[in-house]
Amino acid sequence: MTVITPPPAEKKVTAADFESDQEVRWCPGCGDYAILKAVQRTLAEVGARKENTVFVSGIGCSSRFPYYISTYGFHTIHGRAPAVATGLKLAQPDLDVWLVTGDGDGLSIGGNHLLHVLRRNVNMQLMLFNNEIYGLTKGQYSPTSRVGTRSPSTPLGSVDMPLSPTLFALGAGARFVARSVDTQQPHLVTVLKRAHAHHGTSFVEIFQNCVVYNDGVFDEFTDRSVAPDRQLLVEHGKPLVFGKAKNQGLRLKPNELELEVVTIGENGVSVADILVHDERNRALASLLGSLHPPDFPQVLGVLYCNPAPSFEDAVFGQMKAAANVGPKDLDSLMRTGRTWTVGG
Amino acid sequence: MTVITPPPAEKKVTAADFESDQEVRWCPGCGDYAILKAVQRTLAEVGARKENTVFVSGIGCSSRFPYYISTYGFHTIHGRAPAVATGLKLAQPDLDVWLVTGDGDGLSIGGNHLLHVLRRNVNMQLMLFNNEIYGLTKGQYSPTSRVGTRSPSTPLGSVDMPLSPTLFALGAGARFVARSVDTQQPHLVTVLKRAHAHHGTSFVEIFQNCVVYNDGVFDEFTDRSVAPDRQLLVEHGKPLVFGKAKNQGLRLKPNELELEVVTIGENGVSVADILVHDERNRALASLLGSLHPPDFPQVLGVLYCNPAPSFEDAVFGQMKAAANVGPKDLDSLMRTGRTWTVGG
Amino acid sequence: MSAPTQTPTARVPRDFVVIRFAGDSGDGMQITGSEFMAETALAGNDLSTFPDYPAEIRAPAGTTFGVSAFQIHFGAGEVMTAGDDLDALIAMNPAALKVNLKDLKPGGVLVCDLGAFTARNLTKAGYVENPLENNALSEYRVLKLDVTKLNAEAVKGFDLGTKEAVRSRNMWTLGLMLWMYGRDRHATVEWLLKKFAKKPEIAKANVAAMNAGHAFGETAELAAPSYSVAPASVAPGTYRTVTGTESLVWGLVAGAQAAALPRVVMASYPITPSSPVLHTLAGLKQFGIVTFQAEDEIAAMCAAIGAAYGGALGITSSSGPGIALKTEAIGLAVMTELPVVIINNQRGGPSTGLPTKTEQSDLYQAVYGRNGDTPLPVLSTATPSDCFEVGMEAVRIATKYMTPVLLLTDGYLANASEPWLIPDATRLPKFPVTFRTEPEGFQPYLRDPKTLGRVWAVPGTPGLEHRIGGIEKDYDTGHISYDDANHQKMTDTRAAKIDGIANDIPLQAVALGDDHGKMAVVGWGSTYGPIHQAVRALRAEGHNVSQIHIRYLKPFPRNLGDLLRRFDRVLVPEMNNGQLVSVLRAEYLVPAEKLSKVTGKPFKIAELVTAIRSRLEK
């Protein structure tokens, strides 16, 4: 195998260059369309090379994604995309790999692989399309569905506590954890660009509306009428403020590990009291990730980014170091240890 | 099936009552022996009924545990004990189930099931024997092995970041997370009793010494000479102090989400500055769980305990509510909807 | 061929008819078909139906991949398949025509809604020219009706929005077809009133639409005749229609009751086409059935094992890829000898394959697909209603022999439906289980000397505390044993236990024809219907051919080998690349020949007739 180093992109690429020849077959109105557009835009903006880019996915509506992108793509089996992608990176560490998974694919059947790819920090962008439902198999509840979700398999409502993808990722040791919303194009593109720039596994949870089986489940913070008051878009080094008037903020309760919402200008609260976002602080990311409307805003953006060497770096570092150790060719390898010769 | 409600324990049970007739076959000196003793003691102290108690395990040295306990036991397959135990509880929710797993069994192949049993909060005690190695298969590194672990499969040292079982469990939504050490009998028994008393999945990480493949890996905080200065044994409502002289403590850095070690009586630090343990605070548990010697103490005891309804409660609550809904017998079930009769 | 005109009153008698309703996913074709089925069942015909959903959840309107169809085959005699070619096709839009026309018989009736043949829809369907306006359809009896408009007029007196008005045009079409085949409308009216009880305006409009369609047939001079199909002569009793899924689920419930097990734990992970088993059981909590949507198929299988260990009937269900994942855990169930019913709703393979298409290519996996010498019983289902009996039988064998049982059904049977003579639940067989309670002499691997089934000793029982697991166990004490002779004995015992089931199942019967002769056509699973009809047709032609259909695939019935040897030739049609044929050859050394079809679709009767005839004649 020769890893073909692609020539520098000769002309500026556009989002349209990343459209494949396949007819897109999601339900009309599905949030996946918007994500597709955002990803194609991101690829254009980062100047991605088609031949060097690979989309790997599992199974689910979301996992059909690779068919619609004109790069290399591998639609694998349910839940296993992280493992396939890891193998691919061990064959060709220089490929630019994007992983697409769903809340069922990534957190139900594939939870273990997601856990380990995050722990290992394999260098790739990992997008989890969270629609809090199994779309492709017609609407069963998923590990992120809220308690009480009525679905074909839970006609009286689901009873198990949902997982928080963000808290799971942080618990798994992820070094980059971000969140965005399918239809918030500029924000999503910005987050994806950050994910792409990050070296290591970049975990991005994307709230995605399934119009057929879980329509409007994120409306409480994505609906235009409430979004400004219900979303906190974090930026590193900036105070954690939100609200239409940008006068709401998060404050750490004195001497307690809990956050509270305060209003700047009321009860003597000033901007100085507001916690400043530090994307390298895991504890903060974890606290921010656990906030939910209506009592708190939904926190979006890069919650955590704290780079560490990637798995491939370490693996190929060792490969390099070992390149000249031990028998160099097959003949000498087979002759290590005791041999004896019978005259002929 | 009739769930046989066992008669009340007639006589006081002792630890010896929980010894099975099987010869214990761990390596001489293995930490598993001490854990076995502590569990047998715990069973005696909580007055467990043999016939009502079941130990379920996966595969590994640790998972041989059920053979050595005189209750019911199921030595299942690698990584799947949580799923088997969940099924068992759905058949008989009143059984007292203990789950035994290892760092390989529970966090490598079985990571997904561990994740979901914790998320669902199935009522059982889950003991993870963490020896940071694969014992049974002769010493390969595990997902909790530290970077650089030389093992048969990583002759130049492992390169992947280890998982923290505690942070993983918290990220998974566990409602009870505790830690103890194989040979610290009174502490371990106390923790196991708390786990037993807790309703829901009680996750207990036990640091266990593998004398053959990873001897002394926890010495930095378990060795008698350093233990008092390197262990912080938490208690709910008590300040987080440690050290031989009990004059070291953990303080929250002002307006930051970080802990620091301070000495009481130095630089104007008083007991009042020390953070008080609140086992219902997930963020605190997560911060405590991420501390390690030498810069910080290793935190042991019940890091987090915040009860919520168990999975069985919810499932059987629904069963009860639905008991009188819909067709009551097979005949009427088969006759729901349209039928027609052909005269004979 | 041009369509002859005729007077509307003279109905042409027909013995068997195949109709397909096809339209966009949003056009309500499944409902239309179901109502036609209900009226047809009530008219006393035998019937069989098959829905054909698009692979996509909700494809854009008007596209060919968004077409949804419902086929019904009904007649004055025994009906066993959803039918080969169509006598009539209802195409609600150009895409439906495009996709389905190839199945319409020459001279068949084609109903098209002119109103939907817009330029836009034609383009979406990939038509360059409007087929209604050129000669493309000359060999059919085409009814070009502007159903959209006719229906709009019919419902304009009601307070409906445009969308709702358009939506009811399926009822107009239904009315027309009910007229065409001389069916009643009562049941549909009743159903509409009940369904839209809270929206009486909609109910009434739909009824009006249907009546209008019916009236149109009666009054208009159509380019197609109307037909009559006499009732079939069926056994007396109360009937309903069932899909394979319903009947299977009820069979499992009946089995659990026969085994006197108050608790069933069904653990599954969704997968097409198996999910409906989970969904249906999830609605039966009042029968003591706990359903558990596990995190994956491995967990589902393991939870079923845990439940069986706890004294419940363990059930799990999936399709090929999911069954593959369960393989390791199935081995544990074999080793610990616990009763779990494992349902495989087969679909097109390999890998993800063709998830929405039917196939029977998981037989190898069922019979052979495990590590070690790991035998277990394998049963299969032949028709939607057969699923009931097989479901019960799986429970009987699992609990009596303390073993996992693999039940093979498929995507076709899961969704197909047919009339079913509802059994009297109180008269079903009983096979109550016994749980061990006596500590005296107890060992965990004690066996019933007759069945070789292990004792079922359930946690919670005082004095029976013991340990089991996946490592080989001592034959006598049940402790872990690495002893060589013991491993041989246990391996032999596990095999003997499963082989012994052959003495506890019916002898293999001949489904049609003599028990000896020139050729036996041997099948299993959902090919029952087409093979039956094909063999019947060939016998009517005078061919010496019989049908043998195998329910018990492991172990085979005791007499199967002898039976096969009584035929000069054995032909095995399968919707796979030749799996049963290879198992039969290995077992009986009979030179069975394969007849494969791997297209994701059931055999057609005609293609079987041709294939078998050509072999009979060579």
Add this chain to the structure above:
Amino acid sequence: MSAPTQTPTARVPRDFVVIRFAGDSGDGMQITGSEFMAETALAGNDLSTFPDYPAEIRAPAGTTFGVSAFQIHFGAGEVMTAGDDLDALIAMNPAALKVNLKDLKPGGVLVCDLGAFTARNLTKAGYVENPLENNALSEYRVLKLDVTKLNAEAVKGFDLGTKEAVRSRNMWTLGLMLWMYGRDRHATVEWLLKKFAKKPEIAKANVAAMNAGHAFGETAELAAPSYSVAPASVAPGTYRTVTGTESLVWGLVAGAQAAALPRVVMASYPITPSSPVLHTLAGLKQFGIVTFQAEDEIAAMCAAIGAAYGGALGITSSSGPGIALKTEAIGLAVMTELPVVIINNQRGGPSTGLPTKTEQSDLYQAVYGRNGDTPLPVLSTATPSDCFEVGMEAVRIATKYMTPVLLLTDGYLANASEPWLIPDATRLPKFPVTFRTEPEGFQPYLRDPKTLGRVWAVPGTPGLEHRIGGIEKDYDTGHISYDDANHQKMTDTRAAKIDGIANDIPLQAVALGDDHGKMAVVGWGSTYGPIHQAVRALRAEGHNVSQIHIRYLKPFPRNLGDLLRRFDRVLVPEMNNGQLVSVLRAEYLVPAEKLSKVTGKPFKIAELVTAIRSRLEK
């Protein structure tokens, strides 16, 4: 039988000898055995060895389940098994005696270390009386030597602790046995000096211990004779001993080089007895081999697939339960037609079974055990050195035909060793792969018209961007296709591709005897040695019997059916409950008979001879 005395100088000539060194896990029996093996190899004998480790990691000292043993079979002629019954047994403690005595031939030499036969050790081993002090051993030539004491004296001049002194007694025993069979000591001395280079005192003490044992043999009047075993006549060249693991790994490396693949990605998850493949490859980074310990077997298989997609050779290894877990992903590899070598180191099943014991019961799983019609090539290994060739061949087939290949080996072969004529790497065959680079006319499922292998188009190649996956693909474009005819075509093509490999492998040869006759004894895998010796013995008795040993299990060699039909009877000895026999019957309709052994242990030559003879004579 009492042992005759004799002068120490007269060596009794022997053609073949079987010796077993047995002691506590801490007694260094593996090292002792290996050194004896090395000296024996250097003496020019053919040989075969097998280590027998305890199932427990480190059992308490002195227990029967803590006994570790090493067996060597050597001789003046061809040696192909580790031997049946023992000519000599060295028992370093009572537990070793207890466990191993049953295998010693009547009249065999038994060396016991008196010093270890303490009351405590006797009790631990379960002896009520000391067998050295009653009549229990009267049928053997027993050498009761206080090795502990004799050795202590030999090493007392060195600066050793008591523990270290006791530890060296294995070298004393080695010295004695080297003397008994007239072996040299040079190589061992060299090895000791190298091993303990940093602890010269220990090195010298060990050498002294060995020399003392040797001298003891020479000078003491022993109750047993000494022997001579002439060198075997072997082909000229440079030799070494190899285990099946080493030879397999080197075969894979050789294969990757022959295929001109600079990168190999081996992804695995530890499991007994397969882990050593991972361990050995992990030490070969300089050959461009990346090893990856995945989180489980599924991930390992998937990573191998991902690597193959990326243009590397994908390898994964496991044993039965782990291979079961890989099943679903193997289907993906079949569907995407990517080259992955899947190694199954078989062990005792079902389920966890007997992890440390050998068996060959995963053949069904290999050949049939997948959902869908999912064919793939299956190869097997016959001897430790054969693993090299089969390893290479697996790579050749995988890359040439773009397919996963299943390679079946077993726990016996993994650990057994034998001398191997080291090949000249430069003379090995070459089969370089071609990666597609030309965009013109590219389609992802383009096939080589001869092999039907798919193109290997690797990410990173400009202009070849495409999408693959587990859903059925269009034969021409490679796009997703639900088309019925296409599915049939793809199913047929996948089958034809694998079947076609039959034209690219050697015809089936007869391993021993004529190519026709009264009986063919047909085997596969590690039963090669015992079957070979058994057939040879029976032929020597005048029986008309031949041996056929099958390496290619799927597809079978083209001539296999004809060959089998040339024999009146076909007998298939297997370490399973009859798996190959059933595949052969299905394929060729030959009335092959099964001969099963499922004890976790290899066939003994003698038991095969008896079993075959009794069938020949009936």
